[in-house]
Amino acid sequence: MAGPYPVPNATIPYWRTELHELDSHRSTVELPKKQDIVIIGAGFAGAALAHYLLKDNPSKPSITILEAREACSGASGRNGGQLRASRFANVARNMQAWGLETANQVALFEVANAQAIAALVAEQHIACDLRAVTTADVFVDAAEAAKITRLWDAMSRLDCPTLRDVTCHGPGDAAERATGVKGAKVAFAYESYLMWPYKFVMHLLAGVVGKGKGKGGEGGVNLQTHTPVHEVSETPDTEGYWTVATSRGAVKARKVLFATNGYTGGLLPEYDDAIYAARGSVARVVSTSSSSSSPPAPAFDSCGLDSKSPATVDSYFGTRADGSLIVGGARSAYIQDRSQWYRNFDDSTLIAPAVPFFEGWARKTLVGWDGESTGTVESVWTGIMGYTADDAPHVGLVPAKPGLYICAGFNGHGMPNVLLCAKGLAAMVRDGATFADTGIPACYETGAARLRKIAEGAAARTTGRARADIYLKYQSGC
Ligand SMILES: Cc1cc2nc3c(=O)[nH]c(=O)nc-3n(C[C@H](O)[C@H](O)[C@H](O)COP(=O)(O)OP(=O)(O)OC[C@H]3O[C@@H](n4cnc5c(N)ncnc54)[C@H](O)[C@@H]3O)c2cc1C
Known part of the structure; x- marks a missing residue:
């Protein structure tokens, strides 16, 4: 084989x-x-x-x-434990690639999936830590934030059913205040779920x-x-x-x-x-501080951080009830070295450049996670996704x-x-x-x-x- x-x-x-x-x-x-x-x-x-x-x-x-x-x-x-039916950024990307009708079909299908999982969990009392949370598509790059805000304005005038459930924070300081993500320029918030898949x-x-x-x-x-x-x-x-x-x-x-x-x-x-196989990486980040100076819980329990373009999610996180964070992505740390991920199906080894990315992630990303009150990687792993052409x-x-x-x-x-x-x-x-x-x-x-x-x-x-x-x-x- x-x-x-x-x-x-x-x-x-x-x-x-x-x-x-x-x-x-x-x-x-x-x-x-x-x-x-x-x-x-x-x-x-x-x-x-x-x-x-x-x-x-x-x-x-x-x-x-x-x-x-x-x-x-x-x-x-x-x-990454995210059951995140995309209501805006992916819809924008899909609209550009496939047209509005298909983008809407996919977005509504994702919402229906999330609802079906929630219903099954409730009906069968499945102990999988399913939690309804607020998530946000967060943009930290000024040029990208301006671009996505223009797209948001344009799409708000179109028939995009899932956008009705999205709240726009920003542009400007409001995005950082609302999300607790350092340097956030604009954020689009909506309902989502976290779970133990x-x-x-x-x-x-x-x-x-x-x-x-x-x-x-x-x-x-x-x-x-x-x-x-x-x-x-x-x-x-x-x-x-x-x-x-x-x-x-x-x-x-x-x-x-x-x-x-x-x-x-x-x-x-x-x-x-x-x-084709595409290798990705996720880490569990825990606070390093003593309980008297614990860093603040992130304002939103989940975020996707877009730092390069509307088509990109560079990292994302979800909170756990114990205060730890599940952080995934880190693609900017290794995307140029295709051997690390493209058609790489070896999840027995780590993506080496992703490890320091995750180590510095909380300090770099979250308001209040500075100095002694920062996060450190408790565990890191790889997994194989099925990317489609x-x-x-x-x-x-x-x-x-x-x-x-x-x-x-x-x-x-x-x-x-x-x-x-x-x-x-x-x-x-x-x-x-x-x-x-x-x-x-x-x-x-x-x-x-x-x-x-x-x-x-x-x-x-x-x-x-x-x-x-x-x-x-x-x-x-x-
Ligand atoms: C690092 C990472 C982070 C991710 N984060 C998220 C996230 O937060 N939210 C989200 O929605 N999605 C996320 N995904 C994607 C999500 O996990 C997958 O889309 C989903 O789990 C796919 O399920 P699956 O059953 O199709 O695939 P898998 O769970 O991969 O199952 C395929 C199974 O087939 C078995 N198999 C393959 N070949 C053979 C063979 N020849 N013989 C016998 N068995 C075989 C494999 O061993 C495997 O168990 C992430 C994926 C990865 C890798």
Whole structure:
């Protein structure tokens, strides 16, 4: 297997310090020989697909989930903990790239995802520290702040439903006063959520496996961790079964669902241009001061700090109830050295230049976090995102391979996207729904024409043009 593939001995994220009993679970000693459905990947997408394939389903299919490492050990277990449906800055970026209608569709879909997660958490009492918070798109660069403010004024006159819930602070000193972010020139604040994604995903998995702490689940799924898939056959056999070859033998399945995110190209080479691994980094920052001189809690519990352009999030943070901060991004520290991140799927090592960035981050960024009352890095880790060449996830039928489906390529922004993508794809797999029936934004639909366009673009770029897709895509999580 040439890769990308999940590597052993991954760095340990804060979110994986309280492991669920199913973390290294194998439902059976041997792999089943034949299944109705095999899901590859036990991250958010894999768990959510299984959840919706079984939910209220009287004729339950046999399902096996194959996971290369531990459950939820990919991006879903090592992200920034932001469930942040973008209501402004990303909408502006998407409007420029795709037009207003599509930008609005995506923004409303993200809001619906966040609401669906909140409803599921409430309904099933999922202990995943979900908190409703205020977040803000914060701009610290004067020129960028002026540019985004002009865009804000223009978009306020258009039909942008999600902008109605956004409050603009600034331009000027008001932004720093409102957000507590040093040097903020303008900030756009709205409702968002923070959560412990691993605990949420493990609850979904426990529900489908029918064991552990998950409640309200349907049970019966065979979960096989530490079982890397090496290959999926090019064609089904004469009985219509695809062969999924693993390190522990083969499983045959009528339908195979790829929930493999940044690793998809390792199993489906036709997606190699469309979805590529991109390494990112997150740190947990704690205050260094004694309790008598603790730095002030940030005014907002979450912010995305745009420091270069409306298309860029250089760093972002979310608070924890214990006063620590989860800080992600740091791209400016290493973006020029492409070997650190581009098609880099090694989350067993750190991005070295990101570490000093995180060490100095609180002092540089937050009002009152100076002198002795500053922050220091308690832990730092890496994770692999699935960046897509055209910025949209891939959901639907794998072209020319009936029975294979994909739900992957969430671009460092999966938390407000995965759940309803998985729900829609599950409806296609189990009920024969069409993509259009699912309510997923049309630009997320995978297909032959989309892959061809991407491949042609990649070919054009390799014959001399700049990899605009890579240089413009400058967001890492949140
Ligand atoms: C550093 C970082 C920070 C992020 N911050 C945020 C954030 O704050 N907010 C947000 O919305 N999003 C964030 N994201 C993105 C978000 O985490 C992802 O979009 C989301 O978790 C994707 O879920 P997934 O299930 O598709 O992928 P993953 O969680 O990566 O799951 C894919 C699974 O497939 C398995 N797999 C792959 N290949 C094989 C194989 N051959 N055989 C068997 N198993 C295989 C992997 O081991 C993995 O467990 C961040 C991501 C990273 C890496």
